[in-house]
Amino acid sequence: MTEQELETYKSKLQQLSQEYLAQIQDLEDINREETADLLEESGDSGDEAAVLYSENTYASQIQTLHELRILVEAALQRINAGAYGQCLDCGHAIDLRRLAAIPYAQYCLQDQAKHE
Ligand SMILES: [Zn+2]
Numbered sequence: 820m821t822e823q824e825l826e827t828y829k830s831k832l833q834q835l836s837q838e839y840l841a842q843i844q845d846l847e848d849i850n851r852e853e854t855a856d857l858l859e860e861s862g863d864s865g866d867e868a869a870v871l872y873s874e875n876t877y878a879s880q881i882q883t884l885h886e887l888r889i890l891v892e893a894a895l896q897r898i899n900a901g902a903y904g905q906c907l908d909c910g911h912a913i914d915l916r917r918l919a920a921i922p923y924a925q926y927c928l929q930d931q932a933k934h935e
Pocket residue numbers: 906907908909910911926927928929930
């Protein structure tokens with residue numbers, strides 16, 4: 820992989836990381852507002868089931884985004900360590916088409932199957 824290609828992946832990953840962070844913050848804001856609204860509406864009767872449902876819906880989306888962000892950050896660290904694009908299992912170069920689609924890919928296609 821050339822220096823230039825590496826830079827392209829790096830900026831792609833940095834952009835992804837910021838996008839995920841922005842999405843997490845948006846969801847956390849919406850979650851807070853909706854939870855506050857529900858608590859207000861339910862008043863003393865306390866419709867807690869509705870509140871819990873709303874929190875869970877966002878919680879799983881937020882969790883997924885956090886996990887993706889961790890993968891992106893790990894890929895950025897591999898760029899800094901000079902190990903980007905190498906499969907964590909077999910050490911071979913990950914197919915460039917795969918990296919183009921999933922810049923934070925950790926494994927080659929063959930090894931990815933073992934981790935799913
Ligand atoms: Zn592999």
